[in-house]
Amino acid sequence: MSLPFEIPPVPDGSARQSPFTPTFGAIPPLLADRQNLINDFAYALDSGPGARGRATLVTGTRGVGKSVMLRVFRDVVESRQWLTVSARATSGFVDRLTTARLPEALSKLDTANTTRTRLRGGSLSALGFGGSVNTESENTAPVTPDFHHQLIRTLEILDDHGTGLLLTLDEVHRSHLEELQEVADALSTAVADGAPFAFAAAGLPETINGLVNDDVSTFLRRAERVNLGNLSSAGAAVGLRVPIEAADKRIGDEALSAAVESSSNYPYLVQLIGDNAWRAAGSAEEIALDHVQEAAQDAKETMFRQIHEPTLASLPERERQYVAAVSASGGTARTGAVADRMGLSASHAGVFRDRLINRGVITSPRRGEVEFSIPYTADFLRSEQAKAGKTSTRG
Known part of the structure; x- marks a missing residue:
């Protein structure tokens, strides 16, 4: 039976995938105009406990790359052999951190410290050789810890192993103020103890400004602020041209200028227009002006659905x-x-x-x-x- 629609053919081996990543939170192929922020975070990490920037609040409008920066920060700490624990700051996130995320991080390093082996039965021959032994693992801390206990315990063990922890919270919102307060209180203790940790949270300006201005915690008020904005025109041009050329296509000067202008240097639009133009060009070796014009119109409609509607509806x-x-x-x-x-x-x-x-x-x-x-x-x-x-x- 024939289908009432057409299934697109499977791409052959000659098809080249778009190098762009028009997906929220995905690190773009070239992170233009953000290297100084990455350098500052790495410097804070390498400078030891108490360094400015080990606690960072990332803010900006939708589509400027807040979630991307959190992912980049995670890559930075992992390059230093630190562990990362991440969560979206939606309802119940403290419980998820306490019962799942932190224990998962701990399990990678803490087998010897949280369990002990005891003899259940069997026999031992002289000098301990031969015979048989049955063992079981018994938890030495059977109480259910709260977030504060779990975090401090995790940091103590990581410190013993010569490593540390980055905690990231994405989509922070003031509707979960009590949970944020609980996290901030525990982090304040970690700062006072000189624990090996870093913290980064991302949210819209309304949320971050509220957390800083309200009496939520001294810890959050003293955190470094990273206000992400649009790219420079040069950054947007590089963010378009370099990935295209690295993927073995070209883009003409006129087409590139039109793409930059259409993007308004807005990071999400740079990725969206780049991806749309790549698709419009198909098998052509060069992305031309008409490809960019088609891409820009499609990108505008996507912006309406994904950015403007949710932003203005509320x-x-x-x-x-x-x-x-x-x-x-x-x-x-x-x-x-x-x-x-x-x-x-x-x-x-x-x-x-x-x-x-x-x-x-x-x-x-x-x-x-x-x-x-x-x-x-x-x-x-x-x-x-x-x-x-x-x-x-x-x-």
Whole structure:
């Protein structure tokens, strides 16, 4: 029976895979404009307990590479023969760290320290040779430890083995403040003890700013801040050209310039446009301008689904109105003009401005001005307005 669709043919051996990684958290083929951050973290690690940067908070808007930096930090510590324990900071993450992640790390090194062997039966001949012995392992610490106990115990054992531990938390959110407090308290103890550990957490600006400004813990307030932004134009160009050439294709100067411009130097868009352009080029040896133009249009639609919709859907009504007022000015606006459009005083509108900056939706490039942090936000809003207009016309 024939299928009501066409199955694409299996690629033959001549097909070359795209070198780009347009997947959240995946390390790109070339990590442009981030080497200094990697160097700083490695220096902190090598400088011993108490070094600035051994506790780092990574922040930035969606798509700038926060999860990527955590993965890179893990690679750095593993190059020093340290262990890593990682978790997404979703509900119950402290329990997962306590009962699964830390014991798993401990099991790699701690067999001799947590168990002992005792004689169950059998016989021993003279001088201990011959005979038979039955043994069993008995845990010497049968109590169920909390996170604080488990972490400190793990660090003590790792220290005995001449190694250390990196703990990373991704997608940190203030809705899990109690659990973050528990982790921060335990880490503060580890700092005071000079334990061999490092800590890195990633979250949106709203979350990280809240953790630092609120009275959550001295440990978090003193942590190093890494604010990831867009790439430089040169970084975006290198991030596109070098992987393409390393994978035995070429990209012309005009096509490269168009790709960089379309990406707005936004890290996720660099990967997305690169991947789309590679696919559009097919078996061609060179990625041309028309391939990039097709890639950029497809990338914009992907951005709408994966970045803009989840970012803007959760905004309260007044903040959405502020966003709409910025969009009416083309994506860059005077704060006074935004307040006028909303019918609010400058100080009242400023409350929503500050909230949106904390959420990573807008930024203030100059005093008295705001603009969108994420490329194509104005395009997305216009698209949504057009859809709403068509729906109301049909109604």
